[in-house]
Amino acid sequence: MSLKCRGIWFPRYVDHVSVWEIPAHVPIMDQILSRLDMDERFRCMRVPAARPVPGLEEDVRRGLLVRPRSLPPKYFYDERGSALFDRICDTPEYYPTRTEDALLAACAGQVIARARPDHIIELGSGASRKTGHLLTALDRAGLDGCQYWPFDVCEPMLRQAAARLMAAHAGLRVNALVGDYLGGLSGMPRPGGRRLFVFLGSTVGNFEPAEAVGFLRELAALMDSGDSLLLGADRVKSPAVLEAAYNDAEGVTAAFNLNLLEVLNRELDSDFMPDAFMHRALYNAVDQRIEMYLISRVRQMVHLSRLGEHLELDAGESILTEISRKFTPETLEAMLGEAGLESVARFEPENGYFSLVHARLSRRSRVRPL
Ligand code: SAH
Ligand code: AVI
Numbered sequence: 392m393s394l395k396c397r398g399i400w401f402p403r404y405v406d407h408v409s410v411w412e413i414p415a416h417v418p419i420m421d422q423i424l425s426r427l428d429m430d431e432r433f434r435c436m437r438v439p440a441a442r443p444v445p446g447l448e449e450d451v452r453r454g455l456l457v458r459p460r461s462l463p464p465k466y467f468y469d470e471r472g473s474a475l476f477d478r479i480c481d482t483p484e485y486y487p488t489r490t491e492d493a494l495l496a497a498c499a500g501q502v503i504a505r506a507r508p509d510h511i512i513e514l515g516s517g518a519s520r521k522t523g524h525l526l527t528a529l530d531r532a533g534l535d536g537c538q539y540w541p542f543d544v545c546e547p548m549l550r551q552a553a554a555r556l557m558a559a560h561a562g563l564r565v566n567a568l569v570g571d572y573l574g575g576l577s578g579m580p581r582p583g584g585r586r587l588f589v590f591l592g593s594t595v596g597n598f599e600p601a602e603a604v605g606f607l608r609e610l611a612a613l614m615d616s617g618d619s620l621l622l623g624a625d626r627v628k629s630p631a632v633l634e635a636a637y638n639d640a641e642g643v644t645a646a647f648n649l650n651l652l653e654v655l656n657r658e659l660d661s662d663f664m665p666d667a668f669m670h671r672a673l674y675n676a677v678d679q680r681i682e683m684y685l686i687s688r689v690r691q692m693v694h695l696s697r698l699g700e701h702l703e704l705d706a707g708e709s710i711l712t713e714i715s716r717k718f719t720p721e722t723l724e725a726m727l728g729e730a731g732l733e734s735v736a737r738f739e740p741e742n743g744y745f746s747l748v749h750a751r752l753s754r755r756s757r758v759r760p761l
Contacts (some may be wrong), residue, residue, distance in 0.1 A: 423554045433697070435551055435567040437543065440574025447658050448698060461711035462709040464597050465544055465571065467647060468655050475647040477518050482639040486632070490745040491623050498738040499528035502749050505735065506609040506619045508537050509584025514572055516541035519552035522589065526560050534636055535562055542568040542579065576609045580751060586618045593625035596716035611752060613670050619751045620732060626743055627717045630674040637672030637681050645670035648683055648712055660696040667691055677759030683713040696747065723748065731756035
């Protein structure tokens, strides 16, 4: 049995091979990744969908081939898209990651002291950039038996994150969960003990309001009275600040948005020409959300060979690729309340740019049989 890494086959017994035998041009991360499956602290499993979830073909038929045109944002996150998102987080304009990171650095000790988790289950964990603060707080609190369960649709990202966190936290067990959380959460393993669910980055804002409540309700249905949720949510603020965050000067967000067309070309054998589209992100003050579009620069016809369909786009015609809702303390609390949750602590910077909410089942939900 062997495994492939950046085009190079390594024997499975790589653990017994001196590190000098690994070709020098293979970056260190690849060396760590190539050993991951042999580390008994790591497991990777697929989460079965609890209900049918539309695949790309169906989403394209339902969303892209009809007007107004749209696509769900989960298709952004192939390996390249996930890496581009990680780069967005470092752009000077994209304040959410920096702000949430600083908040988490400051409040992780309090969250861990209150939650005392045996398991941290993170939804849409991506690169797990901020999770390290929680793990450090666990180490400091001496809760070193806690296991980490990152859940994401992008397996390469899960593996990279696991390798990095396991290198930084000796003894940490990582159970990577690969799946689509839109297919339901009840297929997730249900480890015993106290659980801290984590949903960071304001990814909840990428859901329509009813979808967000439905998702949080599913999460609440998994929770026992000792469990809690740490939720990150971006806040309503000046449209100029918001629009800059989604139109960075370096063009990383544009590349992230346009990469969706590469995903379609690869998966559906289509012939989108990314140069024939431009990225646009606008704040919709009525719905309190950023809307991200791909705009056709010209009148064009695109063939979707695998579907046996074609798409005619007018010059200036738009495809909605993402919404990113922004919250006020009131809309955030109302959303949690509708899902049967209530906040026990809220952490915000002085400028009110972002909220981290530590929530638990509301009193009513705790007595209601789930
Ligand atoms: N939580 C991280 C990453 C946010 S990006 C942070 O705060 O920086 C959103 C993440 O959600 C991506 O890693 C993406 O792969 C994941 N994701 C998006 N849709 C998903 C779905 N339907 N099921 C599982 N993961 C999803
Ligand atoms: C993952 N999600 C919360 C990001 C957001 O801000 O809505 C995705 C993103 N899209 C463009 N920039 C970042």
